[in-house]
Amino acid sequence: MRKMFLLAAKDLRSEARAKEIAPPMVLFGLILVFLFTLNFPPGAGQAPVPGPVVGAVGSRELAGAFLWVSLLFAGILGFGRNASTEREGNRIEGLLLAPVDPAALFAGKALANFCYLWTLEAVLLPVFVLFFGVPAGLLLPGILLVALVANVGLAAAGTLFGAASQYVRARELVMPLLLFPVIIPLVLGAERLTSSLLTGGGLGSQSRWFILMGAFDLAIVAIGAVAFEFIVNE
Amino acid sequence: MIEIRRLTRRFGSARALSGIDLDIPTGETVVIFGHNGSGKTTLIKLIAGLLRPTSGVVLVDGKPPRETRGRLGFLGHDLYLYPHLSVSENLVLFARLYDVGAAEAAEALEAVGMSHKKDALVHTLSQGEGQRVALARAVLHDPDLLLVDEPFSGLDETSAAALPAVLKREGRTLVVATHDTERGKAIADRIVVLENGRISAA
Ligand SMILES: Nc1ncnc2c1ncn2[C@@H]1O[C@H](COP(=O)(O)OP(=O)(O)OP(=O)(O)O)[C@@H](O)[C@H]1O
Ligand SMILES: [Mg+2]
Numbered sequence: 558m559r560k561m562f563l564l565a566a567k568d569l570r571s572e573a574r575a576k577e578i579a580p581p582m583v584l585f586g587l588i589l590v591f592l593f594t595l596n597f598p599p600g601a602g603q604a605p606v607p608g609p610v611v612g613a614v615g616s617r618e619l620a621g622a623f624l625w626v627s628l629l630f631a632g633i634l635g636f637g638r639n640a641s642t643e644r645e646g647n648r649i650e651g652l653l654l655a656p657v658d659p660a661a662l663f664a665g666k667a668l669a670n671f672c673y674l675w676t677l678e679a680v681l682l683p684v685f686v687l688f689f690g691v692p693a694g695l696l697l698p699g700i701l702l703v704a705l706v707a708n709v710g711l712a713a714a715g716t717l718f719g720a721a722s723q724y725v726r727a728r729e730l731v732m733p734l735l736l737f738p739v740i741i742p743l744v745l746g747a748e749r750l751t752s753s754l755l756t757g758g759g760l761g762s763q764s765r766w767f768i769l770m771g772a773f774d775l776a777i778v779a780i781g782a783v784a785f786e787f788i789v790n791e
Numbered sequence: 792m793i794e795i796r797r798l799t800r801r802f803g804s805a806r807a808l809s810g811i812d813l814d815i816p817t818g819e820t821v822v823i824f825g826h827n828g829s830g831k832t833t834l835i836k837l838i839a840g841l842l843r844p845t846s847g848v849v850l851v852d853g854k855p856p857r858e859t860r861g862r863l864g865f866l867g868h869d870l871y872l873y874p875h876l877s878v879s880e881n882l883v884l885f886a887r888l889y890d891v892g893a894a895e896a897a898e899a900l901e902a903v904g905m906s907h908k909k910d911a912l913v914h915t916l917s918q919g920e921g922q923r924v925a926l927a928r929a930v931l932h933d934p935d936l937l938l939v940d941e942p943f944s945g946l947d948e949t950s951a952a953a954l955p956a957v958l959k960r961e962g963r964t965l966v967v968a969t970h971d972t973e974r975g976k977a978i979a980d981r982i983v984v985l986e987n988g989r990i991s992a993a
Contacts, residue, residue, distance in 0.1 A: 559887075560887070560888060563884060563887050563888065567873065567876065567880075567884050570875075570876060570880070571873050571874075571875040571876055572875075574875040574876075574912070575874075575875040642873070646869050646870065646871065646872075647867075647869040647871070648869070648871050648872075648873070650841050650867070650869065650871060651869075651871025651872075651885075651928075652871075652888075653841065654839060654840075654841065654860055654863065654865050654871075655860070655861075655885065655888040655889055656860055656861035656888070656889060656890065657888050790843075
């Protein structure tokens with residue numbers, strides 16, 4: 558546990574100086590949100606009736622999907638960069654040589670990714686509210702719970718597949734190809750929950766999505782902790 | 792005590808090492824010579840447990856290398872340092888990972904003569920300075936087994952002359968791969984020459 562925090566702190570401190578991960582993530586996320594806004598009719602977010610605008614492009618339901626697709630793509634950019642700091646200079650070897658449980662190596666990297674996701678969301682959420690004109694009062698505080706449950710699984714899966722794709726050619730392509738199918742339940746859940754918030758449905762009626770996402774989080778964290786050793790060794 | 796039995800390592804179809812047999816008693820300094828591509832780095836990484844044998848075994852005190860890794864020190868071609876952390880931040884990180892304290896990190900830095908650069912970011916160091924900090928990283932937990940690959944390369948006269956004192960310690964097993972014949976011979980208890988993945992002289 559202690560070593561997990563040491564390793565994550567190492568990444569975050571390094572990033573605070575180098576600014577090679579979080580700023581590009583945020584910038585990429587902003588571009589995506591902006592591009593999606595172009596397809597979103599002005600005022601659609603403020604539709605007076607809480608509830609989906611049936612059949613209409615530009616419903617608040619769609620806005621939730623736009624948000625999570627933006628977060629996901631920007632997140633992937635960060636996961637790849639975070640993983641590459643250990644590939645460059647074969648630094649992963651230095652960590653593997655130390656008497657550290659590989660599960661702690663995994664958890665340290667995942668914790669750093671988790672922090673990058675929150676940073677990304679801290680910028681993107683307000684911008685999303687602003688650009689899409691959705692009422693912030695509907696999103697908060699529920700969106701924080703949704704993000705928490707989504708971030709755990711995204712960070713763990715991103716760490717696992719980020720590491721797995723480091724040693725192949727075209728790693729920028731391989732990582733999303735591996736990652737996308739696996740995280741479908743997580744992204745779908747986050748989208749549905751966000752849509753429910755945006756359409757005034759709240760989270761109370763959505764417990765099955767939380768259960769699905771929570772189960773996914775547990776599974777991917779467990780798999781990552783066990784499998785990481787075999788992925789990074791040789 | 793390191794026991795190496797019929798150790799073979801292939802990369803694809805190329806054989807980097809072919810059937811090495813070697814025993815290294817505890818406390819001995821073995822220096823490995825050999826041309827580029829003769830298999831020195833491969834052998835050292837196999838002893839460290841960073842590579843797996845294609846066939847054969849490596850045992851460190853009767854165990855697979857990864858099980859005794861806390862007592863192993865390793866300095867390879869790569870520095871294993873984080874460029875945007877300072878020298879001392881790097882060393883303190885590794886000290887904690889090896890369950891020793893910041894004092895040990897500072898001591899190791901002193902031993903390689905780099906204390907004056909403790910607050911410098913690693914990416915601002917020269918090659919030789921980086922090499923010395925990496926050496927401090929490799930010895931800060933006072934390992935019983937130290938594996939070093941080309942430790943003299945990139946070092947100036949003074950640093951190279953000071954190196955044996957940092958590497959050697961009573962009771963420590965030391966394995967050094969080098970092209971520096973003179974300095975290698977000076978620290979060796981035993982010399983092993985690799986040629987095309989085989990021991991040609993020992
Ligand atoms: N990762 C690898 N993939 C493919 N071949 C490799 C790999 N590592 C080493 N080899 C091959 O194995 C052989 C031995 O390499 P090794 O690095 O052990 O030599 P060396 O004695 O350390 O050489 P040098 O003096 O140049 O450091 C070489 O022919 C090399 O091409
Ligand atoms: Mg070599």
